[in-house]
Amino acid sequence: MRRLFGGLSDEGPTVAIATNPSPQSEWHRALQLLVSNPRGITEHMLVLGHGFSGDMLAMLVLAGLAAVVTETLRAGHGKIERMMITDAGKRALEG
Numbered sequence: 001m002r003r004l005f006g007g008l009s010d011e012g013p014t015v016a017i018a019t020n021p022s023p024q025s026e027w028h029r030a031l032q033l034l035v036s037n038p039r040g041i042t043e044h045m046l047v048l049g050h051g052f053s054g055d056m057l058a059m060l061v062l063a064g065l066a067a068v069v070t071e072t073l074r075a076g077h078g079k080i081e082r083m084m085i086t087d088a089g090k091r092a093l094e095g
Contacts, residue, residue: 026056031089040082065089
């Protein structure tokens with residue numbers, strides 16, 4: 001019977017849930033988000049909206065896979081910083 005059902009045990013199938021994704025998979029997921037947003041994404045959105053840590057995002061920048069671009073808003077309303085993927089980050093996604 002086990003052979004018919006792909007080697008399931010008598011207790012049934014088991015499901016593995018990844019509670020701590022590997023750093024590489026998190027980097028890959030972050031780079032995919034950045035490449036899908038050509039104008040960049042704020043760190044606030046990446047941390048609060050997508051669950052990335054600030055340290056992991058800093059590592060992407062230090063590795064040269066992402067860059068932080070500062071944009072001055074009109075009428076003196078301050079500055080906004082966006083993370084954008086670099087050409088090296090795009091190459092890392094391809095290969």
